[in-house]
Amino acid sequence: MKSHQARLIESFEIAPEVKHFVFEVPELESMPFTPGQFVSLVAERNGKKITRAYSLAAPPRANRFELCLNRVENGLLSPHLFELRPGDEIEIKPPLGAFVWKQPAPREVVYVATGTGIAPFRSMLLEDLANGMPRPVTLLFGVRYEASLMYRKEFEAAAAQYPQFRFWPTLSRPPERWTGRTGHVQKHLPEAIGDRRDLDVYICGMKAMVDDVRRMLKDWGFDRKQIVYEKYD
Ligand SMILES: Cc1cc2nc3c(=O)[nH]c(=O)nc-3n(C[C@H](O)[C@H](O)[C@H](O)COP(=O)(O)OP(=O)(O)OC[C@H]3O[C@@H](n4cnc5c(N)ncnc54)[C@H](O)[C@@H]3O)c2cc1C
Numbered sequence: 667m668k669s670h671q672a673r674l675i676e677s678f679e680i681a682p683e684v685k686h687f688v689f690e691v692p693e694l695e696s697m698p699f700t701p702g703q704f705v706s707l708v709a710e711r712n713g714k715k716i717t718r719a720y721s722l723a724a725p726p727r728a729n730r731f732e733l734c735l736n737r738v739e740n741g742l743l744s745p746h747l748f749e750l751r752p753g754d755e756i757e758i759k760p761p762l763g764a765f766v767w768k769q770p771a772p773r774e775v776v777y778v779a780t781g782t783g784i785a786p787f788r789s790m791l792l793e794d795l796a797n798g799m800p801r802p803v804t805l806l807f808g809v810r811y812e813a814s815l816m817y818r819k820e821f822e823a824a825a826a827q828y829p830q831f832r833f834w835p836t837l838s839r840p841p842e843r844w845t846g847r848t849g850h851v852q853k854h855l856p857e858a859i860g861d862r863r864d865l866d867v868y869i870c871g872m873k874a875m876v877d878d879v880r881r882m883l884k885d886w887g888f889d890r891k892q893i894v895y896e897k898y899d
Contacts, residue, residue: 668760669708669757669758669759669760670691670693670694670757670758670760671691671692671693671755671756671757671758672689672690672691672707672731672755672756672757672758673689673690673691673692673753673754673755674687674688674689674750674751674752674753674754674755674756675688675689675690675730675752676688676752677748677750677752680734680816680817681809681813681814681815681816682811682813682814683736683737684734684735684736684737684782684814684816685734685735685736685737685747685748686723686732686733686734686816687732687733687734687735687747687750688730688731688732689730689731689732689733689756689758690729690730690731691729691730691731691758692729694729695728695729696726696728696729697726697728697729697730697731697760697761698726698761699722699726699761700761700766700767701722701725701766701767701786701789701790701792701793702721702763702765702766702767702786702789702790702868702896703721703722703761703762703763703765703766703786704719704720704721704722704761704762704763704765704786704896705719705720705722705731705733705758705759705760705761705762706718706719706720706758706759706762707720707743707747707756707757707758708756708757708758708759709743709746709756709757711742711743711746712742716742716743717759718742718743718744719763720733720735720785721733721734721763721765721782721785721786721789721870721896722761722785722786722789723785723786723788723789724788724789724792725789725792725793725796733785734782734784734785734788734816734817735747735782735785736781736782763896764894765786765868765870765894765895765896767790768866768891768894769866771794771797771800771801772800772801772802773801773865773866774801774802774803774862774864774865774866775801775802775803775804775865775866775867775868776803776804776806776858776859776865776866776867776868777790777791777803777804777805777806777867777868777869777870778806778808778851778855778867778868778869778870778871778875778879779805779806779807779808779851779869779870779871780807780808780809780851780871780872780875781808781809781814781871781872782816782871782898783869783870783871783872783875783896783898784807784816784817784870785870786870786896787805787807787868787870788817788820790868791803791805791821791824791831795824795828799824799827799828799830799831801830802830802831803830803831803832804832804834804858805821805831805832805833805834806834806836806851806854806855806858807821807833807834807835807836807851808835808836808837808838808850808851808875809835809837809838810837810838810839811837811839812837812840812841812844815835815837818835821833821835832858834847834854834858835847836848836849836850836851836853836854838850850875851875851879852875852878852879852882855879855882855883859886863886863887863888863892865892866892866893866894867879867883867888867892867893867894868894868895869893869894869895869896870895870896870898871897871898872897872898872899873897873898873899876895876896876897879895880893880895
């Protein structure tokens with residue numbers, strides 16, 4: 667598949683050690699993809715070409731795309747991406763991935779994200795919002811600290827507008843004044859799903875959480891086709 671050069675338009679911190687990036691691909695007029703998919707970024711580090719996948723954090727918009735990523739300490743690529751300045755270029759491979767809606771709306775979905783695992787869900791959600799929120803969605807979003815609730819205002823505004831969108835942030839290290847959910851996403855899964863089995867669950871984040879949630883869903887009798895997941899590690 668053909669690679670392209672992507673040029674950074676802007677990047678800004680949205681949480682401690684997490685940045686939101688906006689790129690454009692000057693040689694393309696548009697870069698089509700399905701919300702939930704990722705692009706691969708390619709760079710030379712220490713004399714070797716390395717490739718890393720990043721979920722697209724917003725739906726297609728002409729030749730632009732957005733990413734949300736955290737700086738992995740001593741990581742090969744992510745610290746380098748944090749150093750990019752507007753105008754800098756990086757090689758990308760075209761969008762790919764099977765982390766996409768398996769059933770059309772109005773099929774109900776539950777999204778389970780931790781950390782930057784929120785990225786593909788933002789893409790899916792912004793697409794749904796642009797279409798009047800055609801499916802019921804529960805977004806269960808776990809982070810340690812309140813400051814790490816990326817895109818919180820957007821999700822809260824959407825939840826206020828659409829009763830069929832439930833936004834459930836949960837903090838594993840809440841401040842004392844926090845009155846919302848606490849603990850890991852796993853703790854809130856029973857309430858999010860109840861005795862419903864006629865919905866699909868999408869899970870994105872690090873392997874330990876993803877495997878745990880998958881195990882819970884299988885124990886509750888979910889079919890493997892109803893469990894869609896993306897592991898970042
Ligand atoms: C399909 C897919 C989509 C992805 N989308 C995103 C995304 O939208 N945003 C994002 O931040 N990352 C995402 N990742 C992870 C990303 O590809 C890289 O693994 C990550 O940026 C680390 O790369 P690195 O070269 O800096 O670190 P490396 O030198 O490769 O070191 C890897 C180490 O970092 C750990 N690691 C991997 N991802 C993370 C993470 N997100 N947070 C903390 N530790 C991590 C691994 O367990 C491993 O120990 C995605 C991965 C996949 C497979």
